[in-house]
Amino acid sequence: xxxxxxxxxxxxxxxxxxxxxxxxxxxxxxxxxxxxxxxxxxxxxxxxxxxxxxxxxxxxxxxxxxxxxxxxxxxxxxxxxxxxxxxxxxxxxxxxxxxxxxxxxxxxxxxxxxxxxxxxxxxxxxxxxxxxxxxxxxxxxxxxxxxxxxxxxxxxxxxxxxxxxxxxxxxxxxxx
Numbered sequence: 001x002x003x004x005x006x007x008x009x010x011x012x013x014x015x016x017x018x019x020x021x022x023x024x025x026x027x028x029x030x031x032x033x034x035x036x037x038x039x040x041x042x043x044x045x046x047x048x049x050x051x052x053x054x055x056x057x058x059x060x061x062x063x064x065x066x067x068x069x070x071x072x073x074x075x076x077x078x079x080x081x082x083x084x085x086x087x088x089x090x091x092x093x094x095x096x097x098x099x100x101x102x103x104x105x106x107x108x109x110x111x112x113x114x115x116x117x118x119x120x121x122x123x124x125x126x127x128x129x130x131x132x133x134x135x136x137x138x139x140x141x142x143x144x145x146x147x148x149x150x151x152x153x154x155x156x157x158x159x160x161x162x163x164x165x166x167x168x169x170x171x172x173x174x175x176x
Contacts, residue, residue, distance in 0.1 A: 043129030
C-alpha cells in the first residue's frame with residue numbers, strides 16, 4: 001500500500017492544518033496537540049468520540065488557550081514522550097513534500113505511523129481520523145492527552161479501542 005495514498009484527502013487536510021497551527025503558534029514542531037486540534041476541526045466522527053457539546057467546547061477552549069496560556073511553556077521544547085527517539089529532521093512516512101519530513105515531534109510522528117498501522121490491521125486502504133485519535137490518546141505522556149485531561153476527558157483511548165463510533169457517539173458523558 002502506498003503511504004501517501006493511505007492518508008487520503010481528509011487526513012492530508014488535518015496534517016496541513018496542524019502544520020499551519022504550529023507555524024502560527026511559533027512552535028518548533030507539529031506536536032500531538034496540533035494534530036488533535038486539527039482533527040477536531042475537520043472530522044465529525046472525532047468530535048463525536050470526544051463527547052457532547054460541553055466536553056467539546058471545554059476541549060476546544062483549552063486548545064485555543066495553548067498559544068496564549070499554558071501552552072507557552074511548550075514553545076522551544078521538543079515533545080518527546082519516548083515513543084520514538086528524538087532525531088532532528090525525522091522523516092514521517094507518507095509526507096507529501098520535502099518540507100513535510102522535518103518539524104514533527106517524535107510523539108506526533110509515532111501517532112501518524114500508528115494510525116497507518118491501525119488502518120492496515122483493520123484491512124482499510126485509508127487512515128481515518130478516528131485512527132489518528134486512537135493513537136494520539138494511546139500515548140499517556142503526549143501533549144494531546146495532557147490537553148484532554150485538563151478538559152476532563154479521560155479514558156478516551158479505552159473507549160476508542162472498545163469499538164466503533166456508534167458505541168460512543170451518543171455518550172455525552174465522555175468526560176468520565
